[in-house]
Amino acid sequence: MNSRNLTSEAFEFLSKSDEERISYCKQDHWIAYPAANKLIELLEDKFSDPPQMRHEGLLVYGDSNNGKTAILKKMYRLHNANLDYVKYDKECIYEIPIIYFQAPTMPDEGRLYSLILNELFVPHKLTEKIIEKSKLVERHLKKLNTRMILIDEIHSALTGNLNKQRTFINDLKQLSNNLSLTIVLAGTKEAYSALSIGSETESRFPAIELPRWSNDKKFRSFIATYERCLPLKEASNMADDAEIISVLFHKSEGLIGKTVNLLKKAAVKSIKSKREKIIVSDIEYLPKL
Known part of the structure; x- marks a missing residue:
């Protein structure tokens, strides 16, 4: 007993x-404590958003080792096992409605696209031109009906050259706009500071703190x-x-x-x-x- x-x-x-x-x-x-439950509920609400011109993303920030990764991975596990077939150009494929990965360690577009392609199981050359990788990413995200991208440790990519940081974030916005999907970022308070520089970026990725x-x-x-x-x-x-x-x-x-x-x-x-x-x-x- x-x-x-x-x-x-x-x-x-x-x-x-x-x-x-x-x-x-x-x-x-997994322990479903109140803050985690509220955050999962918020992510679920965003996941169920209908297609729209401008999807609002989210930045989850807080101290290292305070549960951000566990929450993102829980959200990923809730939706990554969709085995429903979808038809795309007369081809039957499995959906990949959500992907999760850790941000590259610098604001590098090529690395970003490679990480996405890896999660979609799409063969590609690491040395391929950025524009070609971009086209490949958009084609397969659309084909696989991906609705949400979870990017962890985003502070790692928001360092160094400010112009490269802006280009990196603009690439994320463009992906969201072109494919009508939601992008969720998670990182430290440094990520919050970096993304709060521009009002447009701040409005695209409203921030919520996971407190101690x-x-x-x-x-x-x-x-x-x-x-x-x-x-x-x-x-x-x-x-x-x-x-x-x-x-x-x-x-x-x-x-x-x-x-x-x-x-x-x-x-x-x-x-x-x-x-x-x-x-x-x-x-x-x-x-x-």
């Missing part, structure tokens, strides 16, 4: 070996929910332990990525120690030598 209210998958792992449980604890687990956590009820609720994903044989009841919550919050600095990493490491340590529940001393990034 699942008296501890573990997730069904975590409950199944209780009977497995320590090695299997440790491996499971190290996996990523506060040490409050929402944080404790997240910890309690995450504990349900950990196949430990004893209940840790972390959300009710003020000392554990304080240490978790302090060491994570209010960043969800750091919080999750701490919980993963603590769960592994508790299994290896045979204690089977997390205590304060388990919450550390690296062991003391």
Whole structure:
């Protein structure tokens, strides 16, 4: 009987070996906390937009390691498995309604187009002229009925020469305009600063900040929910332990990525120690030598 209210998958792992449980604890687990739910809802609303002359995109920004990538990948997983056939020029093909990739490490049009073509599984030469890559990208995005492009780590591409940055962003706008699709960007506060320079760019990519956590009820609720994903044989009841919550919050600095990493490491340590529940001393990034 699942008296501890573990997730069904975590409950199944209780009977497995320590090695299997440790491996499971190290996996990523999606936790639908309020800010993530609101952001997914916003992305879904944009995904369902009908074709229009000027699609409004979105910039999601915030500190590194604070959940932006997890949210974008969740949105991607919700829609990337569309196996419906579509007809295009009498050819039956599978749709690719959404693509996700990390931005190039510089504002380079050629690299941008290559990344898109890679996600669409379109063979091409890296050395091909930019204009030819551009035509190839537009043809296949239209053919595959792509409706949303998710570009992570956009701050990486918004560095260096300002003219190249403007050209890079203008290419994204043009793709959105020509194909009536939505482009969502995610990055750090540096990306927000870079995209806020021009009013037209700022209106095309309205920004929403993913803030750090506060040490409050929402944080404790997240910890309690995450504990349900950990196949430990004893209940840790972390959300009710003020000392554990304080240490978790302090060491994570209010960043969800750091919080999750701490919980993963603590769960592994508790299994290896045979204690089977997390205590304060388990919450550390690296062991003391």
